Amino acid sequence: MPLTPLDIHNKEFGRRLRGYDEDEVNEFLDQVIKDYEALIRENKELQNQVLALQEKLNHFANLEETLSKTIIIAQEAADEVKNNAKKEAQLVIKEAEKNADRIINEALAKSRKIALEVEEMKKQAAIYRTRFRTLVEAQLELLSQDSWDALEGVAATRETREIAGHE
Template sequence: MKISAIEIRKHTFEKIFRGYDPDEVDAFLNSLSQEWERYSSENNLLKMQLEYAEKELAKLKDIESTLFRTLKAAEDTSKLIEKEANENAEKRIEESRVTANELVTEAEQRTSQIIRQTEDRLAKFKEDFAQEVKFQERDFRAIENFRDNLIVQLSSLANSALETVERFEQKYDKESVLNKMEDIKKHVAEIEIPKKITFQQPVKIEIEEPADEPEAQVILQDDKPEVVFEVANEPEQEPEAEPVFEVDPELPGEPEPEAEEEIPAVAPFATHVPEPEPAPAPEPEPVREEPVAYNRPRQTPKTAAEEAEEVLAEMHKVAEKARDSSAGINRPRESSQPKKSGGGSFFDQI
């Protein structure tokens, strides 16, 4: 039952005999109503404060829950980001490791392939060079044989000429025969003996010796540019007047003179000899019945020495390129033994 201050003030009591003093009761009730009013106002104020505090508490609780959820989400997000970062880092590290291994493997394969190709090329170059040396040695020997044969032919021609002169000397005037022999000796002395020529290119030489005439027919074959040794024909000279030997009719019957043997003119072996002043080229002669045999038509007017020099320069270039590309591979060891010098025989010095 709720009692307000107004009800306390307006409350009345029945009057009886010998009861309480009405003034004192009224005064007490007034003071009681005042106190009641004061407590009621304080109670209302406290209720209002409590409601406000409860509302603030609810707001704070909402904020707290929001902050907690936010903090939780941030924590979860940070953990997720950290996990993804670790996974990405591990993945990148693994990919980098695989790529590095592949690059190293590929580099090793390419290196081994290059080394193998270089060794194959070097072995092939050595084999070709050895074969080239064999070919050159064989061709050089063939050229020497050709030179020796040519010298023998020239010697035989000179001997036959001398024999013919001697026969003529025995039959005819000695002075005219001596003059003729001097001319023949001069002609033989003018014939140049070919020098040794070193070729750096394989040349195949075939020497054909005809049965009737001692003309040298040279056929040179080559796998590379063709080198042809041609027998140079000397420019035509005016024929010298042969001495006419008159037979004295008063002499007793002498046997008729034998027909003079013709000495075929052999041209010197064509070699490349520089002259101080080149003579003008002679006019081409008509084709003879026994031309020098060639296996192929000559394409360039270069001499054999020029062709040999060009081939030698080309081989030097190839050797330098191979030496640069294969530097440090199969390099010949330097001999630590001191070379022998001084006296002694040739074999002791070796």
């Protein structure tokens, strides 16, 4: 068990002939008691400081551990968000490609339909031109026939008769 200031204070030494000076020994013991008490107080203060520093160290160790876990969780969340964004981007791209293919196919179908309609109109125009040409040629042929001259003569005779009959 360690020595206390009270133990030093209560210590009695036996007396002998030609012993030490009692006052000097008591002064020295008083000085030892003061120094010993100061050392004990300092030791207590240092122990308290050690405990406080140990608590701070534990706090910072816990804080460091919490931060490390938080960083790991944040990194995992960031990775998850990144992966989800990649997947979503791929889905958007696939959907856009499908829409583009659909639009292209619709445009090609419309283009083919219009091309067929244009061809059909060209055929109908050609048929119309042929029929019109045939009709015009037939009319020209009628006009160029001698029977027109005969009709003109009959028509002129009728006019002459009508005029003569009215007078």
